[in-house]
Amino acid sequence: MRLRTMIVALVMLTAFGATAQNAGPNPGRAIAASCANCHGTNGVSIGPVPSLAGAAKGDLATKMQEFKSGKRTGTIMPQLAKGYTDEQIDLAAAWFASQPAPAK
Secondary structure: OHHHHHHHHHHHHHHHHHHHHOOOOOHHHHHHHHHHHHHOHHHOOOOOOOOOOOOOHHHHHHHHHHHHHOOOOOOOHHHHHOOOOHHHHHHHHHHHHHOOOOOO
16 A cells, blocks of 8 residues: 555656646746736736836846845745746746837
């Protein structure tokens, strides 16, 4: 019985890892989708929250890492940033950087 439990756990972990690694053809977009509630569709905000579309990848990734580490303060971003891996932050930052910047 113990071996069966270990096998089931191994299969579940493998499937979970594969799901996390394969977020479709554009994993950055899939990760960035959760940002739309505040930062707008495709990173173009229509409110007081900054737009992310067209921003430099390095700047976006650095800011997220600062939120994640507690170096940068904020209302909700520090808590949200802690939920992302460094790889996920880089993927989302690259996707936002590839989007057209909003018209000014």
